[in-house]
Amino acid sequence: MNTNQMIEEVEGAYLHTYNRYKIVLEKGEGVTLYDTEGREYLDFGAGIAVMGIGYNNPRYNQALKDQIDKLIHTSNLFYNVPGHNAALKLKEVSGMDRVFFTNSGTEAIEGALKLAKKYANSVGKKDYTIIAMEHSFHGRSLGALSVTGTEHYREPFEPLIPNVKFATFNDLSSVEALMDDNTACVIMESVQGEGGIYPAKKEFIEGVRALCDKHNAFMICDEIQCGMGRTGKMFAFQNYDVKPDIITVAKALGCGVPVGAFLCTQKAATMVPGDHGTTYGGNPFVCSAVDVVLDIYKDEKILEHVCNVSPYLWEKLEELKSKFSFIKDHRGMGLIQGLEFDPSVKSGDVVLAAQKQGLILIGASQNTVRFVPPLVITKSDIDAMFNKLSVALSGI
Ligand SMILES: *Cc1c(COP(=O)(O)O)cnc(C)c1O
Numbered sequence: 001m002n003t004n005q006m007i008e009e010v011e012g013a014y015l016h017t018y019n020r021y022k023i024v025l026e027k028g029e030g031v032t033l034y035d036t037e038g039r040e041y042l043d044f045g046a047g048i049a050v051m052g053i054g055y056n057n058p059r060y061n062q063a064l065k066d067q068i069d070k071l072i073h074t075s076n077l078f079y080n081v082p083g084h085n086a087a088l089k090l091k092e093v094s095g096m097d098r099v100f101f102t103n104s105g106t107e108a109i110e111g112a113l114k115l116a117k118k119y120a121n122s123v124g125k126k127d128y129t130i131i132a133m134e135h136s137f138h139g140r141s142l143g144a145l146s147v148t149g150t151e152h153y154r155e156p157f158e159p160l161i162p163n164v165k166f167a168t169f170n171d172l173s174s175v176e177a178l179m180d181d182n183t184a185c186v187i188m189e190s191v192q193g194e195g196g197i198y199p200a201k202k203e204f205i206e207g208v209r210a211l212c213d214k215h216n217a218f219m220i221c222d223e224i225q226c227g228m229g230r231t232g233k234m235f236a237f238q239n240y241d242v243k244p245d246i247i248t249v250a251k252a253l254g255c256g257v258p259v260g261a262f263l264c265t266q267k268a269a270t271m272v273p274g275d276h277g278t279t280y281g282g283n284p285f286v287c288s289a290v291d292v293v294l295d296i297y298k299d300e301k302i303l304e305h306v307c308n309v310s311p312y313l314w315e316k317l318e319e320l321k322s323k324f325s326f327i328k329d330h331r332g333m334g335l336i337q338g339l340e341f342d343p344s345v346k347s348g349d350v351v352l353a354a355q356k357q358g359l360i361l362i363g364a365s366q367n368t369v370r371f372v373p374p375l376v377i378t379k380s381d382i383d384a385m386f387n388k389l390s391v392a393l394s395g396i
Contacts, residue, residue, distance in 0.1 A: 003036045028055025031374045031381050042384055044373040045362040049225045052252035053296055054374035060292050067288035082287035089294040093234045096263035101282025105224040105250030106139025108260040112246045113143050116218045118270040120184035128184040133169040135195030138222055147187050169198060172207040179211050185218040190236035193225035196365040197331050197338030202240055209242040218245040218268055228252035229375050231334035232307040255293045259286035302375050310334045312379050316386045324393050335375055340368045345396060353392035359385060
């Protein structure tokens, strides 16, 4: 079928919630994607920070194929072997005590909020508040939306969860001003992703931990985008001297299969049988992906690799910043970095110009593009990105 015809037909079927690029992707290999017209793209978006180990990894593919031939689904009324392996490995790498597997990031947020709400009720916090951050992103389900700091995402769906207050990310006094003994939890991304790639400052994240301790509130770190090795540690909070009560994980957790998780300490493990559930969540198929992903991270020293290549990405983006005066700021850590442009330059225009050069980038807020490539990129991939983006930016 002709590509344009296919796009037109499917646009007549999908609910129109995305303005998609007119590209039909067909296959991937390593850090390269191919479309139905035979065009090739260097992928610095990784399907929105999902494809940590890149495309078409033979060991990953084989593990999933083997599991498909054995058992795909069981329900959570029974145990399954990949679920055992994935849960134990995830506990080990996170330092958390308990894990619940979900089907997405937004569901992981729902679970995290339920843990905090149940705890707040159990200790008699009345009309408790939840503190979230401006410019945060936590997902699209109603609970996650309630704590997402972008008003135009929330407004059409109000009323949402009551008593959510928004503080300013990296401004500890703004959190302090909102907090008291009736605070149930503070929820924040360790590195803000969609909001424009803002890593938490050390004093901020550690200060939030101290305030949560003071007021017996849970600290929830959303690691959905910045976790799973992207900062060079397995989870971004591990770059700081903090231990959250609850973390949420998804995106690169399954490197392509839909799986998320929320993890918590024993203290935050407030739920009992009947409090929460999922039909698909943590089924043997998706857990076989989590299991092999964590093995690949270990055997192929993915975290070390991120620490080795990411300073080079930093260096090359600094070079672009000094070359193009409309680049205002460069932020991030590890392989989650962003370039912010003058207000006159829209991130969408940069993304399109890069696509014309065969480079996939994604925006993060109006004026920022983010660089969240597969974690297996090499210095020569970074050089190729640099060359393509230089050409693209020269035409802006
Ligand atoms: C993507 C994302 C989510 C939502 O995850 P979904 O799988 O799309 O539901 C939540 N939090 C952060 C930080 C994210 O980047």
